[in-house]
Structure formats: C-alpha cells, structure tokens
Amino acid sequence: MTDPDDLLARASTWIAPVTVATAVAVGLTSGLGPAILVLAGGILLGAVLLFWSSLGRLTGESPLTLEEAVGLAAPSPEEERKRSILRALKDLEYERSVGKISEEDFAELTTRYRAEAKVLLQSLDAELEPARKAAEKKLEKRLRAEKVDRPKDRGTGRETAPAKTAGEAASTDSPATENTSEAAAPADSPAPATAPTAPACAACGTKNDSDARFCKKCGAALAAEGATP
Amino acid sequence: MWDSLPSFGTGVLYAILVAAAYTFAVAIGAGGGKPRLLESARRGAFATSALVALGVLVLAYAFVTHDFRIRYVTRYSDRTMPTSYLLAALWGGQDGSLLWWSFLLSLYTTACVAWLKGKYRELQPYVIATLMVIMSFFAVLMLFAANPFETNLSGAKIDGEGLNPLLQNYWMAIHPPSLYTGFVGCSVPFAFAIAALVTGRLDNEWIVAVRKWMLFAWLFLSIGNALGMRWAYEELGWGGYWAWDPVENAACLPWFSASAYVHSTMIQERRGMLKIWNVVLIAITFLLTIFGTFLTRAGLISSVHAFAQSDIGIFFLWFMGLVAGVTVGLIVWRLPQLRSRGQIEAVLSREAAFVVNNWLLVGSAAFILVATIFPRISEWLWNETVTVGPPFFNRWMAPLGLGLLALMGMGPLFGWRKTSGVSLKRAFAIPTATLVAVVLLHIVFGRRLGAPAFVPQDAFYPGIAGIVLQKFGSAAPAITIGLCAFNFAVVLQEFFRGTRARLQKHPDEGAFQALLRVVEKSRRRYGGYVVHIGVGLLFVGFCGRSWEIEHEATLGVGDSHVIGDYRLTYEGPRMEVDPAKRMIFADLNVERDGKFLGRLSPARFIYTKGGQPTTEVSMMRGLRDDLYLVVGTMDPQTKKATLRFHVNPLVSWVWYGMYVLVAGAMLSLWPDVKLREVSAWGYARFAAGTATSVLLSVLLATSSARAAPAVSGGSVAGAASLVTARPLDGTPALAAGLGLLLAALVLVGRKNDERSLG
Numbered sequence: 001m002t003d004p005d006d007l008l009a010r011a012s013t014w015i016a017p018v019t020v021a022t023a024v025a026v027g028l029t030s031g032l033g034p035a036i037l038v039l040a041g042g043i044l045l046g047a048v049l050l051f052w053s054s055l056g057r058l059t060g061e062s063p064l065t066l067e068e069a070v071g072l073a074a075p076s077p078e079e080e081r082k083r084s085i086l087r088a089l090k091d092l093e094y095e096r097s098v099g100k101i102s103e104e105d106f107a108e109l110t111t112r113y114r115a116e117a118k119v120l121l122q123s124l125d126a127e128l129e130p131a132r133k134a135a136e137k138k139l140e141k142r143l144r145a146e147k148v149d150r151p152k153d154r155g156t157g158r159e160t161a162p163a164k165t166a167g168e169a170a171s172t173d174s175p176a177t178e179n180t181s182e183a184a185a186p187a188d189s190p191a192p193a194t195a196p197t198a199p200a201c202a203a204c205g206t207k208n209d210s211d212a213r214f215c216k217k218c219g220a221a222l223a224a225e226g227a228t229p
Numbered sequence: 230m231w232d233s234l235p236s237f238g239t240g241v242l243y244a245i246l247v248a249a250a251y252t253f254a255v256a257i258g259a260g261g262g263k264p265r266l267l268e269s270a271r272r273g274a275f276a277t278s279a280l281v282a283l284g285v286l287v288l289a290y291a292f293v294t295h296d297f298r299i300r301y302v303t304r305y306s307d308r309t310m311p312t313s314y315l316l317a318a319l320w321g322g323q324d325g326s327l328l329w330w331s332f333l334l335s336l337y338t339t340a341c342v343a344w345l346k347g348k349y350r351e352l353q354p355y356v357i358a359t360l361m362v363i364m365s366f367f368a369v370l371m372l373f374a375a376n377p378f379e380t381n382l383s384g385a386k387i388d389g390e391g392l393n394p395l396l397q398n399y400w401m402a403i404h405p406p407s408l409y410t411g412f413v414g415c416s417v418p419f420a421f422a423i424a425a426l427v428t429g430r431l432d433n434e435w436i437v438a439v440r441k442w443m444l445f446a447w448l449f450l451s452i453g454n455a456l457g458m459r460w461a462y463e464e465l466g467w468g469g470y471w472a473w474d475p476v477e478n479a480a481c482l483p484w485f486s487a488s489a490y491v492h493s494t495m496i497q498e499r500r501g502m503l504k505i506w507n508v509v510l511i512a513i514t515f516l517l518t519i520f521g522t523f524l525t526r527a528g529l530i531s532s533v534h535a536f537a538q539s540d541i542g543i544f545f546l547w548f549m550g551l552v553a554g555v556t557v558g559l560i561v562w563r564l565p566q567l568r569s570r571g572q573i574e575a576v577l578s579r580e581a582a583f584v585v586n587n588w589l590l591v592g593s594a595a596f597i598l599v600a601t602i603f604p605r606i607s608e609w610l611w612n613e614t615v616t617v618g619p620p621f622f623n624r625w626m627a628p629l630g631l632g633l634l635a636l637m638g639m640g641p642l643f644g645w646r647k648t649s650g651v652s653l654k655r656a657f658a659i660p661t662a663t664l665v666a667v668v669l670l671h672i673v674f675g676r677r678l679g680a681p682a683f684v685p686q687d688a689f690y691p692g693i694a695g696i697v698l699q700k701f702g703s704a705a706p707a708i709t710i711g712l713c714a715f716n717f718a719v720v721l722q723e724f725f726r727g728t729r730a731r732l733q734k735h736p737d738e739g740a741f742q743a744l745l746r747v748v749e750k751s752r753r754r755y756g757g758y759v760v761h762i763g764v765g766l767l768f769v770g771f772c773g774r775s776w777e778i779e780h781e782a783t784l785g786v787g788d789s790h791v792i793g794d795y796r797l798t799y800e801g802p803r804m805e806v807d808p809a810k811r812m813i814f815a816d817l818n819v820e821r822d823g824k825f826l827g828r829l830s831p832a833r834f835i836y837t838k839g840g841q842p843t844t845e846v847s848m849m850r851g852l853r854d855d856l857y858l859v860v861g862t863m864d865p866q867t868k869k870a871t872l873r874f875h876v877n878p879l880v881s882w883v884w885y886g887m888y889v890l891v892a893g894a895m896l897s898l899w900p901d902v903k904l905r906e907v908s909a910w911g912y913a914r915f916a917a918g919t920a921t922s923v924l925l926s927v928l929l930a931t932s933s934a935r936a937a938p939a940v941s942g943g944s945v946a947g948a949a950s951l952v953t954a955r956p957l958d959g960t961p962a963l964a965a966g967l968g969l970l971l972a973a974l975v976l977v978g979r980k981n982d983e984r985s986l987g
Contacts, residue, residue, distance in 0.1 A: 032293050032312060033290060033293045033294045036286050036289050036290045036293060037290060039286055040283055040286040040287060040290065043279050043282050043283045043286065044279075044283055046276075046279050047276045047279035047280050047283065050272050050273075050275050050276035050279060051248070051272075051273070051276045053272050054252075054255070054269045054270075054272035054273045054276060055269070056269075057265050057266070057268045057269035057272065058255060058265075058266065058269040060265065081432065081433075081501075083433065084432075084433050084498060084499065084501065087498065087499065088499050088500075088645070091499065091645060092645070094730075094751070095644045095645065097730035097733075097734070098723075098726035098727055098729075098730050099652060099655060099656075099726065100642075100643075100644040100648065100652055100656065101644040101648070101649070101652060102649040102651060102652055104649075105644075105646075105647060105649055109646060
C-alpha cells in the first residue's frame, strides 16, 4: 500500500498549482463555469487525500515524524510568567525613558519584578537541572567518541543560561527590545538587591542597576561596595 | 450531465457535517498529549475546510450557469446580471450567506491550524474541536433549515427574480464579506479561550496566541461597519450614514466588546489580572457575532435589512444557549485558577484607566443591545411593542461616546501600576492646554464658520435627566472638538517623547530615522496611537451632524434654491434606459459665491423586474461639507421636481478617520520579520506584506471613484454626473500616502535588521 503521507506530500506540491493553472487556462478558453468545475475537482481531490492521510494517522499506519515526536514542547506556566515579567521590565524601561514614571517608582518596581524573576529563573533552572545534566553527559560521550577535546570553560552550561533567556525574551513583541538583555541579565546574579543606589560604571559612566556586579554596557566589574552588602 | 448538481451540493453539506464531527472526535481524543491523533485531527480540519470550499464552488457554478432549478439561485439572480453580481449573490440572501459564513470559518480554520503547527500543542486539540463545533452548527443549520441547494417545488424556472436593486452596488458587494470576515474572525479567539479553560492553561499563553487574531477580526469589524455606513449614505438616500437600525446595532456590538478586549488583554499580559474578565469578553464577543447573524437572518426585529429573513431563529437560540452554558460552566470549574495575581494599586494608573474604559465600552454595548431588542422585551413584559428611535440613541450615546473619547486621550498618559503627581502634571500639561485653546477658538470663531460651539436642543424628557441631557447635547460640539484636540495632542506628544528618548540613546540617528525606529520597534503601541487618531477624526465627523442643514423644495425648470452658501439651479429632467432599468435624472447646476462648481444629477431608477423605484443620491463631497441631493418625485407633464437638499458638514472626516484607523490597525498587525528569517522565505513574506499593503491602499484610494459606475449600473454618462469629487477631496492621496508610509516603515526596519545582522 502506498504511504498516504508520501502521496500527500507529493500531491500537495503539484495539486494546487496544477489545479489553478488548469482552471485559468480553462477559464480563458471555455468560460468561468468550466473553470469553477476544475477548481472544485482539484479541491475534492485534495480533501480526499487529506482524509486518507488523517485516517492513516488515526489507525497508526503512518510513522511518526520528528516534529510529532518532539511532542509536547509547550512552555510551562513558570516560563510564561517569566516572559510576562521580562515584558513588564521592558515596559518600565520604556516608561522611564519617556518620563512617565519617576526614578523612585522605577527603582522600586524594577527591584520587585527582579526579585520575582530571580525566584522564577532559579526554579526553572532547578527544574531543568536533571535534563541539562543528561544532555551534558550525552554530549561528553559523543565528544569522547569523536575524540574531540572538550574546552574547560564550557563548565556546567550555567553561564549560557542567562544569555538564552534574554534571547527568548527579545523575540517577544514589545518595545525597546534591546533593553531586554540589560534588564534580564542581572536578574540571574545571586546578589540580593539591598543597595538602593545605582552604581555608575567607572570605565564608561553608564548607570547600572542596584544589584549589578558588572556594567551592562561595557562589562567591566563594578565597585564591590556598590553591589554587595 | 449535471442533473444531480443540487443533490451533489446537498451531499457536500452532509459531508461537511460528517467531516466536522469526525475531526471534533479525533481532536478531543488528541487532548492530553497524543501527537499522532493531533496530526490526524489537523488533517481532518484541513479536509473539512476543503469540503466547505467545494460547497461554495458548487453554488458559484450554479449561479454562473443560471441553474434555476435551485431556489436560492432563482431568488437572488437573473440572466441579465453581470458576473460580478452573480458572485456577490453568493452572500446576498440568507441560505447563501450561511454557506459564506462557513466558508470564511473554513478559511480561518485553515489559517489557524496551519499557523499552529508545532505551537501551543496542549491548546491545539481543543482549539480545533471548538472550531469544528461551530462548523457543525452551520452545517446543521444549512441542512435542516436553510439549504442553499434546495430545488424549487414547481421545477426549474425560465429566469430568476434578480438580486434586490438596493444590493446591486459596489459597497454592498464588499460590505457583507468584510463584516463577516470580522464576525467569523472572533471564532478563533473564542476557540482559544475554550481551549485555555479546558486545559487549565490560563496564564498569558492563550492571550498572546489570540492577540493578532482578535486585532484582525476587530480591523474587519471596523471596515465592515464603515462600508455599511458608506452604503447607507450613498444608497439609502435619507441623508445620513447611521440610523441605529437593529442590524447596524448588531454589527457594531461585537466591535465594542472586541475593543474592550484589545485593551484589557494588555492588563493580563502585564499584570496577570482580569483573567475571568478577558475570557468573558471573548465569549461575549463571539456570542454577539452569532447574535448579529441571528438578528440579520432570523427577522427578530424588522429593519432595513429585512431582505433576508426566515425562521431559523430557534437554531441560533439553542446554539447561543449552548455556547453561554459551556463557557459559564468552564469558568465556574476553573474559578480557582482564574484568580488574579495582582491588584490595581492606584487610581492614577493605566490599568485603572483601562478598567474604566472597559466598563464604558461594555456599558455602551449593553445599552445598545437592550435598546435594540427593547421592542421584544416590552412585548414580553407589557404585551405592547415599544420601539426606541434614533433620537433616543443619539441623546444617550453622546455622553457615553464622549466619555470614551476622554478616556482614550487620558489612558496613554498614565504609566502602569502608578503614576506620580509630577509626571502626571508634565504629561497632561500640553494636551490640556491644547484642549482649552481649541475650545476657546471654537467658541470665538465657530459661529462665523457655520459651526457654532453650542447648538441649542429641545428637552427630550421632562425632569432633571432630561435637562442634563439637553444641556449636554447643546454643548456636545464644543466638548467633542475639544476632546478630539486633546487626543491628537496626546498622540503627538507620545510620538515626540518616544523619539526624544530614542535620540538620547542613539544620538547618531536623525530625528526622522529615530521616529521610524521607535514606531517599528513597538508597532503595537504606536499602531494603537494611530488608531486613536482615526477614532478622533471619526468623532470630528460625527460632530458635523450638529450643524447639518436640510431643505425640501419643489422646483420648476430654471428655478433656483439656496442652501448654506450653495445656489442650485434646476436645469430639467433627463431619461436614460438600459436593459435592466429606466433612469430618470434631475439635472442641477451648483454654484458657490457666483462660481460654477459642477452639476448634480439625483435620480430615480425603475427596474424592469418590478419592485419599488430606487432613489439614487447625487452629491458633491468636500472636507468642509457634502452637498447631498435626493429627488423625491418628478412630474412628467410640468417637469417639476420635488427635491431634498442636505448640507452635511464634515462627513468626509468619518471616511478619513476610518482610513487612518485601518492604517493604525495594520501597523499593529504587521507580522514580525525575525532576524533568523533573513532568507528567501523572509523576503517572500516581506514582499507579500508590502504588496498587500499597497494593494489595500490602492483599493481604498480608488473606492470613491469606483462607487460611481456601480451606482449608475452601466450608464457612463450618468456615472460621470452622479458623483462629483471636488479638488479638495484628497482621499486617494491620503490613502496612498498611508500605504507608502507603512511600506517605508517596514523597509527601514528591515534594512536596520540586516545592518545589525551583518
């Protein structure tokens, strides 16, 4: 028996263009009525093929594709929450930049959001830890099999996590996208937000957030007293 | 060969029902993570949609080949109709419009299921299942109550009865499809809401998923309503564009609840609040779209749309009951998860402003709904039919509308959570100053320009409420113009502040480039602001009603009549004939300040197929006012004509406002072109998007011009004289400009993305 998926995949590439082309040709030569019939015929054929392939899935005759196998990759509620906090932080940045919110309110609200984000990120990290370890193990095995030396600085992969988070947030539709990485990165730092003053970077003069340990612009380490209690 | 075409059509309807039921069952089975079943359901949904398209094509074939065995084809077409109206007849009557509704739903289903590939895997099965339930409802409706393929009891006719002449015009050909596109579009957000309730994933996930779907539906609801207004204005000939007709009301109800939703959804996204409210708003919007179809099609209340009525009402009532019951049941079941995480912390915050705006929008919808079905309510309660007319709506909707206008201006000035007094003062300073200045200017110069700030009104009711409404109504022009100025100032200020902030951060950019970048970076926000400008322009147009002038006069050949600062001289009657109708024109020359402006030719069309003669409006449009002429009767002996003259100030602003609103909504809707998509596909999408925007602007730009030939129905000479545009009328230029601006925005955004990439 022919695999319905195969047939569908092949058919879907040519059914639509062939039907439309034939309909146009028939329409130009014999009028609108016959052209509509050609279109109807093409659509009926498509419907039959689609049902065939749908039933093929239902009865389990067709193999699972990679996309299906990936299965339930829906983000968890924590992930959703994290995104909404990151968006809120971006909004705050925007509102400060256009002068809709006072510096005090901005500092207070960002600190609160950051604390929330920190808890969420930690719980997300903890949740992912076993999977990450398993992935690390597999990677190591593969590298060993291929006899590639593993660079030491890869570590446990924790360093790459904040960057990924920021990247994810940047893909959401919201203002001042470029602020995201700045807003999100310090949230992962373990230092608690106790100092209300915003330390300025000695190297470039950028104003940083109260709990920042490194400058968000140039990356230079900030003065210890500004960040740690 | 095609003896069985009607039976084949009915067979396709049965197939749709069976396919939808099958897909529903498989989709429900796929819930809880069964990828194989989900794939099967997805294909089932595509196949069901294909069957609906097949049904539409079979009906189209019947129309094109004049298959008068089919009752629907007989009732809504004849052999003289041009092909374009034959195809427009697909949605001209009840049975066909239900099939058309199903067809649009099938398009949405296809688009939604294709878009869902690999996304929202937990929600997906229930989204598909909900869409299939809606599809099954329409299949049942067609099969058992309004089958478009039903044959005539007395056999095939020689010719059909033809489409109602009122429906044979350009606006009517495009008004129902776009309104239906809006109506049916609300099904997708509803399906997501049900899926979120069933799965218990009630956080931001589904809210983010439905954002653009809802905005798209809202856009088409706006366009559909605007086209309906335009049709009423150009075709019905009573001098206005909105008469609070039950079906007009039904069409604008979902617009109100959808507008409320696009605002309240932001609060859930930002603050995790109003979760129940959002689900309820989506369900209400969906129910109102079904109610709108029910009202148009079931003839609950008589209206100008009385050309499509029958007894399918009971099916709609059951379906609405089912939808309401299931939604309420699911909400009660999920109540613990729907509790808000946040709360409103300050009255002076954007969320508080949004909540009040929601109350007003939903309050307006509830008010219109109750007033619309009041004849039925009163009949039920007191056994007598009490109808409420346009004056009642106009009196009461004025304060509600102006309240909304005020909130629309203030909303953007507040920040989230709370706004400090200092920044509030700074934000309000310029807009408030503008408001005061414009109101003062209006009071001083208004009367001289024929647009006084205060227009005395009669008391509508006795008592305090009557006096308050009367006073408010009298001051409405000044308040409206002031609030519109406030709104424009707010939006300009927001654009300015955004650009300034960007310039501070990127001093290397020029001001214009910074503005484009700011808009491009948060199109949703700035698109919303552009929509606000559009709504402001609409209100300016609505305000023009206060100053309209209406005269009626009988003129003999050579007589003149003066209205406003126009002088019209009647030149005499003129008759033309085409295969479908006789057209009797009354030609009038128009002058202002002694200068000849052009000729207007209002007409009466008498169709050979019988029925009432139609009134054809002739008008001269302008930014300041429209000169609008209708001919009542014409005496063939004396050649005297009874004419109705209207000077309608600022009506063009309503249409301009709509163009701006559409441009704003499109700016918000514009798909994100992600960096990783810089590939052939990315460019293809970009090209498709630009082409669409340019096409849409061309369509909008040429719409006024195209209306004319459609109205005159083939008589070129008549067409040329029917609608005369003044040089001031800049519709095409404005629309084309907006389209180009949109394209430029995307282009700049893309160029910059590429630069940052490499």
